[in-house]
Amino acid sequence: MTADPILATRGLVSGYAGSRVLHEVDVAVPEGGVLTLLGRNGVGKSTLVNTIMGLVPPMAGSVRVAGQEVAGARPDAIARLGVGLVPQGRRVFAPLTVAEHLDIADRLGRKGEWTRARVIDLLPRLGERLGNRGDQLSGGEQQMLAIARALLTNPTVLLLDEPSDGLAPAVVQQVGEVVREVCAAGMSALVVEQNLRLGLSVADRVVVMQKGSVHWDASVDEFRRNRARAEQLLGI
């Protein structure tokens, strides 16, 4: 891993209609590594992800992708610079088929090693469901589609916002395997997870947020050794 992070925020302030949610947040995703972001409900994890992606405009601070400043840029420009988003709630389009979702990502996204064939090889279930509409998919299949769509844009860093959200335990395990496989293939990622086991299984570093601020930035080992602190910050 190099010293320069592939994605870094510095002093990032953000929020909605005058109310601040993020207070000078510094996080860094190591190149080829995974940063897992933990925190109780409502601490600002999705706001951080959406601000990095340009969906929520930053009020102050910096967001750098591969050394380039992107704070204030539009989401499509940020995507073209190599940031891929697997959004909370998956955002699959009900009337579009799996194939149509993949076509759109293929057409609009960057070209690279994540081709449609490779994505379907990783997620064979999607290959069997190409003609099915978004609203005919299970939650797990929708999550796989959200991941496939993001991978097809060939990001240099992937933002995954609670990929296990709302899924049954067996399906969480399948999604976990996919996330681990993608990360093991060298994808840099920021992973927001409520599922501690999944989050830690992919992480190189762990950041815990509380009330819009980073309260703990630790290696996975350090996090595991300080169980009491983890429990106190996460309310578990």
Ligand SMILES: Nc1ncnc2c1ncn2[C@@H]1O[C@H](COP(=O)(O)OP(=O)(O)OP(=O)(O)O)[C@@H](O)[C@H]1O
């Ligand atoms: N679109 C929005 N407009 C106004 N306030 C919002 C909006 N989205 C989130 N908030 C508020 O911002 C704060 C942080 O929410 P956010 O969704 O970022 O937290 P989170 O840590 O991702 O929580 P969760 O785990 O529940 O998704 C909350 O107080 C929430 O009510």
